[in-house]
Amino acid sequence: QSVLTQPPSVSGAPGQRVTISCTGSSSNIGAGFDVHWYQQLPGTAPKLLIYGNSNRPSGVPDRFSGSKSGTSASLAITGLQAEDEADYYCQSYDRSLTAYVFGTGTKVTVL
Amino acid sequence: EVQLVESGGGLVQPGGSLRLSCAASGFSFSSYWMSWVRQAPGKGLEWVANTKQDGSGKYYVDSVRGRFTISRDNAKNSLYLQMNSLRAEDSAVYYCARDVGSGSTDVWGKGTTVTVSS
Numbered sequence: 001q002s003v004l005t006q007p008p009s010v011s012g013a014p015g016q017r018v019t020i021s022c023t024g025s026s027s028n029i030g031a032g033f034d035v036h037w038y039q040q041l042p043g044t045a046p047k048l049l050i051y052g053n054s055n056r057p058s059g060v061p062d063r064f065s066g067s068k069s070g071t072s073a074s075l076a077i078t079g080l081q082a083e084d085e086a087d088y089y090c091q092s093y094d095r096s097l098t099a100y101v102f103g104t105g106t107k108v109t110v111l
Numbered sequence: 112e113v114q115l116v117e118s119g120g121g122l123v124q125p126g127g128s129l130r131l132s133c134a135a136s137g138f139s140f141s142s143y144w145m146s147w148v149r150q151a152p153g154k155g156l157e158w159v160a161n162t163k164q165d166g167s168g169k170y171y172v173d174s175v176r177g178r179f180t181i182s183r184d185n186a187k188n189s190l191y192l193q194m195n196s197l198r199a200e201d202s203a204v205y206y207c208a209r210d211v212g213s214g215s216t217d218v219w220g221k222g223t224t225v226t227v228s229s
Contacts, residue, residue: 033213036215048215052212099172105156
């Protein structure tokens with residue numbers, strides 16, 4: 001079981017805004033370690049969506065944004081599109097485990 | 112084009128060994144940390160190991176430490192994962208990925224599948 005907890009699923013209609021939470025602890029997010037977010041479309045490798053809590057790699061639409069506060073982080077998707085249907089994972093470092101850890105993953109469904 | 116291509120996966124019996132390879136192209140391989148990440152069927156992502164640019168530092172998740180060894184050959188632009196004493200729970204798609212800081216990985220291969228079964 002991962003030390004970073006995400007909701008199993010979120011859904012929204014096209015055009016709506018959805019948020020995905022990533023809840024950690026004082027050993028990881030709360031310790032100040034960066035949070036990154038990945039999108040994984042069905043049958044493909046993950047794609048880096050957000051790095052360093054809130055930075056977007058070039059080519060990632062500004063509909064995707066990340067934030068971090070305390071022991072949690074969030075990914076927001078505004079103007080939801082059908083192509084956003086995918087699994088999303090957060091990632092950080094855990095100093096107790098001395099390892100990078102991924103969140104449990106969230107499936108986004110566009111209604 | 113920046114690319115990572117994994118190979119070496121397959122079916123192996125419990126207790127067996129396998130060596131995965133990852134061929135990098137289109138970027139200065141020796142300038143980057145590199146990672147292995149795996150995904151069991153229908154499950155989430157799990158970071159497995161990473162290594163520094165010159166291979167001097169190697170780090171592992173607890174579940175593979177002592178059984179798996181990450182290595183690299185910068186002259187061949189290649190990353191490796193030697194997997195020994197394989198268990199059923201090691202069955203997964205193994206991805207090679209380029210680390211660009213704090214564990215974030217911006218380039219991924221398509222993955223190679225490892226199945227541990229008798």
